[in-house]
Every structure is written in C-alpha cells, then in structure tokens.
Amino acid sequence: MTILIALFGTLLLLMAIGVPVAFAMIGSSIAVLAANRGLDSIPYEMLAQRTLYGVNSFTLLAIPAFLLIGRLMNASGISDRVFNVARVMVGHLRGGLGHVNVLSSMIFAGMSGSAVADAGGLGPVMIKAMDRDGYGRGFSAAVTASSATIGPIIPPSIPAVIYGALANVSIAAVFLGSIIPGVLMGLSLMALVAIISHRRGYPVALRASIAQVLTAVMQGFLPMLTPVIIVAGILSGLFTPTEASVIAVAYCLVIAFLVYRTITLSELWAICRDTAVDTAALLAIIAGSALYAWVLARYQVTTQIVEALTATVESKYLLLILLTLFILVVGMFIDSVPALFLLTPILVPLVTSYGIDPVHFGVAMIFNLMIGLVTPPVGTVLFTVQKVADIPFSELVREIMPFYIPLLGMLLAITFIPGLVLFLPELLLR
Numbered sequence: 001m002t003i004l005i006a007l008f009g010t011l012l013l014l015m016a017i018g019v020p021v022a023f024a025m026i027g028s029s030i031a032v033l034a035a036n037r038g039l040d041s042i043p044y045e046m047l048a049q050r051t052l053y054g055v056n057s058f059t060l061l062a063i064p065a066f067l068l069i070g071r072l073m074n075a076s077g078i079s080d081r082v083f084n085v086a087r088v089m090v091g092h093l094r095g096g097l098g099h100v101n102v103l104s105s106m107i108f109a110g111m112s113g114s115a116v117a118d119a120g121g122l123g124p125v126m127i128k129a130m131d132r133d134g135y136g137r138g139f140s141a142a143v144t145a146s147s148a149t150i151g152p153i154i155p156p157s158i159p160a161v162i163y164g165a166l167a168n169v170s171i172a173a174v175f176l177g178s179i180i181p182g183v184l185m186g187l188s189l190m191a192l193v194a195i196i197s198h199r200r201g202y203p204v205a206l207r208a209s210i211a212q213v214l215t216a217v218m219q220g221f222l223p224m225l226t227p228v229i230i231v232a233g234i235l236s237g238l239f240t241p242t243e244a245s246v247i248a249v250a251y252c253l254v255i256a257f258l259v260y261r262t263i264t265l266s267e268l269w270a271i272c273r274d275t276a277v278d279t280a281a282l283l284a285i286i287a288g289s290a291l292y293a294w295v296l297a298r299y300q301v302t303t304q305i306v307e308a309l310t311a312t313v314e315s316k317y318l319l320l321i322l323l324t325l326f327i328l329v330v331g332m333f334i335d336s337v338p339a340l341f342l343l344t345p346i347l348v349p350l351v352t353s354y355g356i357d358p359v360h361f362g363v364a365m366i367f368n369l370m371i372g373l374v375t376p377p378v379g380t381v382l383f384t385v386q387k388v389a390d391i392p393f394s395e396l397v398r399e400i401m402p403f404y405i406p407l408l409g410m411l412l413a414i415t416f417i418p419g420l421v422l423f424l425p426e427l428l429l430r
Contacts, residue, residue, distance in 0.1 A: 006032050007295065011342075021338040022281075025288035026051070029295045036299075047291060054290020055283050058242055059165040064279040065245030066158050069226070069252055071271045073108070076256040076263050078223045079125050082107050085220040088208035090190075095197020096205045097130045098143050099190050105147035106186040107224060109154035115336075115373050119148040119381050123388040133203055139196070141389035142399035146407065147189055148381050149370040152336070154182035156230050156248070159340055159369070161241065162286075163362045166344040170359070171241040172234045173425040177363045181414045181421060185367075188406035196402065222255050235428055282337065289341030296345060309350065316354040320364075320415055323347065327365055331372020335380055339369050359425060360418045367414055371407050374400060 010028035015021060033042050073079070086103040093099050104126060123144045130140035152159045155175035164171035196202075208216075229251060230244045239247060256263040263271070313319050330339050343365065351361045373381040376397060386396050414420055 006035065007292070007301070011292075015334075020284075021335070022284035022288035025285075025292040025338075025342075029288075029291045032295055032299075050291045050294045051287040054287045054293075057165055059161065059171065060283075060286065062156075062161045062171075062242040062245040063158055063282055064275060065242075065249050066156055066161070067278050068249050068271070068275045069156075069245070071275055072249070072252045072256055072263070073223065073226075075267060075271055076252075076260055078220075078255075078260075079108070081216075081220040081223060083125050083129070084216040085224070087205075088213045088216040091205045092207035093194065094204050095135075095193050095200075095202040097126070097133055097135060098139070098193035098197055098202065101126045101130065101140070101143045102147040102150075102186050102189045102193060105144075105150045106154060106182070107220075109151045109182065115148045115151040115370060115381050119144060119384045119388070123148070123385055127385075127389050133205075135202055136200075136399070137389055137391050138395045138399035139200075141385050141391055141396050142403055143189075143193060144389075145374050145381050145385040145396070145400055146403040147186070148385070149373055149407070150182055150185055150189075152370055153178050153185060153363075153367060155179065155227065156241075156245065157366070159336055159366045160362070162337065162340050163344060163366060164241075166341065167348045167358050167362060169362065170425075170429065173359045173429055174362050175231065175234065175241070176424040176428060177359050177421040178366070179424055181363060181367060181410065184413070184420070185407070185410050188410055189403065192402060192406050222259060223252075226251060285338055285341060289338070292342065293345040301346070310353065316351075316356055317416065319351070319354055320356070323351070324364075324368060324411065324415055327368040328371065331369045332375050332377065334372075336366075336369040336373060339372070340365075357418060357422060360421045363421045364411070364415045367411055371404070371411065374403075374407075 007028055010031050011024050014024035014027050019027065030042065030047070083100065083104050086100040086107060087097070090096060090099040090103055126144055127137065127140045130143075131137050151157075155178055157175065157178060160174040160178060161171055163169075164174050226248055230241075230248050233239050233244045233247065234241055309319065313322070327339075327343065330343065334342070344362075347365070348358055348361070352358055373379060376382065382393070382396060382400070386393050389396070
C-alpha cells in the first residue's frame with residue numbers, strides 16, 4: 001500500500017506543478033523505482049519496452065480514426081444538418097430548442113465518440129439558435145455541456161475503445177452495453193429541460209410540416225448512417241471495431257468530398273494535422289500509463305488492494321458505492337482518458353473478484369467519468385462551452401447545477417441495475 005500512496009502522491013504532485021499527464025505518470029513510475037532500487041539499478045531498457053508495448057496495439061488504431069471522423073463531421077457542415085433533423089422532430093415542444101440540443105447530441109454521439117468534439121462542433125450552432133429565440137445564454141450553455149457528455153456513451157466511443165483494450169473485454173460488448181444508458185441519459189435530460197422550460201416560460205415553435213420533416217431527414221440521412229455502418233458491421237462480423245472505424249472514415253470522406261463538397265484538400269490537410277496532434281497526445285498518455293500499470297503490477301499493488309478490500313468489504317453493492325464515489329472524485333480532478341488508464345488496471349481485477357461483470361463496470365465507469373467533464377475544477381467540456389457561449393464561468397456552473405440530478409440518477413441506475421447495460425450484449429453477442 002505504501003507503493004500505491006507513493007505512486008499517486010508523486011503523480012498528483014507532478015500534475016499540480018504543471019507536468020503533462022503522460023510525463024507525470026512516467027516520472028512517478030521512475031521515482032518509485034528509484035526509491036526502491038536506486039538510480040543505478042533502474043532497468044531503463046525495460047522502461048522503454050513497456051512504454052512502447054503500451055501503444056503497440058491493433059485495437060488502439062481505432063482512436064485516431066474516430067478522432068478524424070469527429071473533425072470531418074464538424075468541418076463538413078454536418079452539425080447544421082444534424083441540428084435541423086432534431087429540430088423538425090422535437091422543436092415544437094415547450095422549450096423546443098433545449099430538446100433539440102439534447103437530441104442533436106444523441107445523434108452526433110453516433111458519429112464523433114467524443115464529448116469535446118460534440119461541444120465544440122454542435123455547441124456554436126445550438127447556443128446561437130437558442131440565444132436568437134430568447135433562451136437564456138447560461139441555460140443554453142448548461143444544456144449544451146450536459147448533453148455533450150452523451151458523446152462518449154452512445155457508440156462509437158473513444159473511451160469504450162480504450163477501456164476494452166485495457167480491460168481485455170469485447171469492445172463490441174461495451175459499445176452495445178452503452179446504447180440503452182445513452183438513450184436513457186438523453187431522455188432524462190430532456191425531462192429536466194421540459195420542467196425548466198415550463199417554469200421559465202420558454203417559447204414553443206410551430207410543429208414542422210411533413211415536407212419539412214422529409215427535407216431535413218433526407219439532408220441528414222447520409223451522415224446519420226455512420227453509426228449504423230459501424231455497429232451493424234461489428235455485429236454482423238464483417239469487421240472488427242478497428243476496421244469499422246477506418247471504413248467509417250472512408251465513408252465520411254466520400255460524403256464530404258463527393259456528396260456535399262464542403263471540404264477542400266487544404267482543409268483536409270489541416271484536419272489530418274490536427275488529428276495527428278491529438279493522437280500523439282493520447283499515445284503519449286497511453287505509453288505513460290503502460291509504464292505506470294507495469295509498476296503497479298511489479299509491486300503487486302492491485303493484489304494488495306484486492307486483499308485489503310475483500311477482508312473488510314463483503315458486499316459487492318457496498319464496493320460499488322465506494323468505487324462510484326471514488327471515481328466521481330477522480331473525475332473532478334483528472335480528465336476522463338488519463339483517468340481510464342490510471343484506474344482500469346487497478347479496478348477491473350478488483351470488481352471481477354466480486355463477481356461484477358467487467359462490461360457492466362466499464363460502462364458505469366465511463367458514465368461516471370463523463371460527469372467529471374462537466375464538474376469543476378477541471379471540467380474540460382465546461383470550459384469548452386464557456387468559451388463558445390462567452391459567459392462567466394460562475395454563471396455556467398450555477399445554471400448546470402440542476403442537470404447533475406438526472407446525470408447522477410442515471411449513474412446510480414446504471415451502477416445498480418446491470419440489466420440496463422448487459423441486456424443488449426447478452427441478447428446480440430451471447
């Protein structure tokens with residue numbers, strides 16, 4: 001347990017002084033090895049091998065592909081088409097654009113797999129439209145931020161790919177297990193939007209005509225096929241999740257260049273360059289976390305945690321409560337991707353020793369960490385939306401407070417009702 005405290009303590013200290021997460025994990029790992037073995041006895045060749053081993057994975061090739069899909073969707077004007085589809089479907093309800101905001105995020109989630117991509121891509125479109133129709137900008141920003149967390153839940157999902165690779169579980173199962181929670185999450189947010197809209201008297205738009213519905217659906221039909229291609233291809237066995245991501249990239253390129261013709265070659269170069277930068281940052285974190293996990297295994301930290309908890313915690317439900325609170329706190333201070341790399345090697349062996357399905361736990365953990373994206377002090381999505389909306393951060397935090405109720409309610413439901421997660425994987429894969 002001393003090793004665990006030293007690892008986490010050094011990691012937090014390095015991050016607190018501004019060291020990037022990837023190098024903080026490498027630095028804390030080397031510091032612990034040096035303290036136990038001495039600088040002269042550190043196996044530097046082994047360290048290099050472990051960091052390279054962390055990124056030597058065919059499964060992780062899906063990450064740059066999904067990042068590229070999100071950027072292609074944003075740059076090709078698909079955000080406007082998704083927004084129009086959602087508007088003709090639910091725009092006539094009280095507080096209609098709030099519902100459109102959530103439904104747009106649910107649709108866009110099936111394309112980008114990233115909360116930040118959702119907030120950055122759809123955010124400007126939705127906040128501008130809601131501001132024009134008389135909605136409070138703080139409320140518009142709060143709806144945008146909370147609904148953006150659906151992005152990594154509904155497949156495809158970059159965190160699901162990462163978790164599946166780290167936990168050695170089926171990525172297809174994690175994808176399928178995320179569908180029902182993602183849909184329920186969207187519905188619960190729409191319920192809250194309806195309550196707030198009735199209390200504040202937000203406007204009601206005219207119901208769209210059949211012709212308007214057909215026009216919007218036809219304009220958005222091709223991009224909305226992207227998640228269908230990915231999920232259907234995986235379930236049919238035609239390709240793996242990694243292959244599906246590449247096929248989806250090719251499909252998006254065809255839409256952007258040949259159908260909509262909204263992206264030029266120079267813009268594509270910029271998109272690929274930005275995607276490469278994002279991928280490099282993620283790969284650095286992956287490499288650092290691989291070394292970090294090796295040090296944990298080298299000193300049997302996971303085994304010690306399992307033994308300590310099993311000696312004091314008998315009920316798996318009590319364990320789930322403790323882990324839920326722990327992950328919530330971690331998510332408030334560490335971004336979701338680094339948190340997954342830090343926690344998965346430690347927690348998956350622990351929960352499986354209690355008979356908890358790793359697919360169920362993975363979806364619950366991803367959902368939990370998504371709440372951290374809209375929770376201060378880190379709150380990556382909060383800061384993204386705050387910049388887009390151009391409002392004081394304190395106003396956004398005040399407006400988003402009610403949205404924690406459905407988010408935390410769904411987290412408890414997913415955590416303690418495994419059937420919400422496991423129903424589709426067991427039905428379609430087993």
